[in-house]
Amino acid sequence: MRRRSSAKAEQRAATMDQILDTAEYLFSRHGFYGVTLKDVAKSVGVHHTLINYYFEDKKKLFEDVFARRAVVTSQRRMKALDDYAREVGDSPTVEGALRAFLDTDLDLYTEGGEGWRNYGALGAQVASTPEWGAQMMDEHFDPVVLRLIGLLKKALPECAEADIFWGYHFVTGALMLTLAKTGRIDKLSGGLCRSDDYAAVKERMATFMAAGFLSVCSRRKG
Amino acid sequence: MRRRSSAKAEQRAATMDQILDTAEYLFSRHGFYGVTLKDVAKSVGVHHTLINYYFEDKKKLFEDVFARRAVVTSQRRMKALDDYAREVGDSPTVEGALRAFLDTDLDLYTEGGEGWRNYGALGAQVASTPEWGAQMMDEHFDPVVLRLIGLLKKALPECAEADIFWGYHFVTGALMLTLAKTGRIDKLSGGLCRSDDYAAVKERMATFMAAGFLSVCSRRKG
DNA sequence: GGGTTAATTCACTAGTGAGTGAATGAACAA
């Protein structure tokens, strides 16, 4: 007989999700070392040792927080890139590939609610953490990034490989700072632009970056 | 009579510099909360309470670390922008302005030795820290950034202001990820590109970003 | 309803955090 999820199992899942959500929020704001298990527990309204019960230790909690959504965004973008590649057959454009990669993600952060926005800020922190951050990025995002780079190479067959990798590096830097949502552009622009206006970024980013790739890659041919 | 700096004063300055250098290194790798005053003191070879003696408290130490070089890079870039503006009179180009801003800084990180490279990684972290990071960036870098934006507006008189601010946002994101020096691009590119190869970045960045600005700003005119 | 299992809390350990105020000792000035 198929097991209908019991009240216990539901409670378990709900509590774990609450812990993950809260930890995600706090980690995204204060970083790994800036948050204690007690902070998380207190905010959830639960005894702090319960977190050890569910997540083994603090590091594991952080990794679980990161992995939970990394899987989702990674798969989503992979699918978008696959769809795009199928759609255009053998002739992708730089902007088309970047749109599949960037717009898909920006939509997610726009529509995904607060949780996704917190995760974005967390990802931005992880991405610029030399310690174990780069390694976590590698583990979760290498496949989809290499898929994008494959398409870019196809779109720019004459282009030096290094130019494409550095171009991707610029793209990801810009994306990470966007997701960090620090509020800096708000003050800098006197309120004209808003850190959380992902639609404004989506409107500009792929176009901007595509032109960058083209100019760098054509520069040698003068 | 002018005071010749005594052995004591020299010692004082030397010790403070050592503490600043060490704190800079550690903070850049583990973040504010990931470093204890004892870590710093131990690494310098001094009692941990000496740091309180010189720097009041931990937060103040961090701010002093950040401010020490922020002043230098800010002034340097301001001068480079002024020089460039004078040189070209009333008709700057996007790429020219970006070169004055970016290349000047990248040279500094290339030639400035290990201290500057650590500071770069620290700055990258600060820039993507929502907490007090954005505020520190504001305080130290708003003038030079607004100077750059002034030149970009002149170079792109038809361009919407928001496009220019978002363009700057992309530029700074890319620069920060470069300075973070996480090693990610090394693995991703299979060793073809190196995180610490600022010369490679300098070679491409201004060109890349200038083309981005131009394409976004001309997009509306179809 | 009673034994079983799992979620949650409790009491505790062993260690670390930043910071303070008094003590030490060495350069300094007269």
Added chain:
DNA sequence: TTGTTCATTCACTCACTAGTGAATTAACCC
């Protein structure tokens, strides 16, 4: 040489850290 100044250390406080193992409570199943 003697009293002063100041860099540095020392002894200590108080609060907090992650984590463990036992105790408690509540759902579950027959």
